[in-house]
Amino acid sequence: MLLAMRVRVLFFGVLRDSMGVAERELELETGATVQEVVERCRAGAEGGVWEALAIAVNQEYARRERVLAEGDEVALLPPVSGGRSRSSSAGLDGAIV
């Protein structure tokens, strides 16, 4: 397998806790997409947050089809929860971690 580039992957929130690290470096083939980063990180990881993630590439939201380049910063973002008061229509709380 030809490994042609490296990207930096960042984990936030509940995902950082479950990965045990805030970031890692990944080696990818030329032409690899965001989706492949998600799948590589997900391999062996548990929990349902993976379905609800958003992805940012170089600090902007990006789709799964986005083709990556050498040195890209890829951030895996669980649903955000800034601000304070929750709208009454929101879902249940997460489990104790």
Next chain:
Amino acid sequence: MLLAMRVRVLFFGVLRDSMGVAERELELETGATVQEVVERCRAGAEGGVWEALAIAVNQEYARRERVLAEGDEVALLPPVSGGRSRSSSAGLDGAIV
């Protein structure tokens, strides 16, 4: 004409300016209504604000049919303009007075 009671009439805002006084006392027959107070005050007065007035009797909004009693405080209230920012749907400004 049998004059059986007195009421105190208060004028506010543009109405006070056009009446030239803040209040007056009126003598009325027993059974007189708010409407008769409005008509008595309006006699000889000018301006279009009369159509848009609200009336309060003893500091609560009252209808024109309301029957008055001795000593009632009857306030003639032009459309109110407290607060500050005007909604963009509001009408035109009044004339210079």
Next chain:
Amino acid sequence: MSSGLDAAELSAAKRVAIVHERIDAAMVTDAMKAGADGAVCVFDGIVRDNTRGRRTLYLDYEAYEAMALAQMRDLAAEAVTRFKVREVAILHRLGRLVVGETSVLIVVASAHRGAAFEACRWVIDTLKKTVPIWKKEQFEDGAVWADGEPFPEEIVGSAEGAVR
């Protein structure tokens, strides 16, 4: 029972006021916050330097004061009930105000933000239609009593009744 005022009424009396001095928005807002609140929505109505491009020098506010205060207390109480917010403060200043000064301050404290926004908006919209306060705007070339919004139907009665 002995005082004739229960705790809620006493609190409401302090939170709703007509004043003749500067309104300290920060003091009111800070005093409102309680542990159960997650959201505070504030409306601060300030004197603008113009009306439709005509330069405003100052505003003179006057009120049918006893009635206005009673109406403001009713509004605060109704907002709490209707929107299920925890507390509502309403302050209105009278007298001469210059550009940038606060004429009306509404603060709503609530567990959730949706109710806080809705109650705050409802209070200022309703106040501007029903609370007997008037302002005269002083321009460089004269003074104008600001046109108010028309009274709601339930206040003036039927149009027929009003005009007869």
Next chain:
Amino acid sequence: MSSGLDAAELSAAKRVAIVHERIDAAMVTDAMKAGADGAVCVFDGIVRDNTRGRRTLYLDYEAYEAMALAQMRDLAAEAVTRFKVREVAILHRLGRLVVGETSVLIVVASAHRGAAFEACRWVIDTLKKTVPIWKKEQFEDGAVWADGEPFPEEIVGSAEGAVR
């Protein structure tokens, strides 16, 4: 031209910030007011003492900071354009916050109140769905990452793409 920042950008940079210390709502609000404003709408999000009846000890906020700040700047600029308000401030605090402290402050200054309310509400609603900030809530018996609201469709792409 020489600095690379025009006046509007410079102003926006000061009005939108991520901070690690206490947010002074009064200072921000007072600094925002200008002569053309008639309405200031403030949303002050504060730490509540409970979530669904479970007692909260404190919250820890963290962010993807550079991206969050860029998103907040975009939100402020879009609110000005979309609602035609004069200016928008957005401040978010990170780190450990105790009950009653302000986590997020949004201030909108505008000539008219309708636009001020609508812009303020839109900013907090959108911020809570799109700005990469997370909070972990510390209860007496453990800590929970608060569930966020689902990302909007335009951010995650099609459901198909997301799950694949």
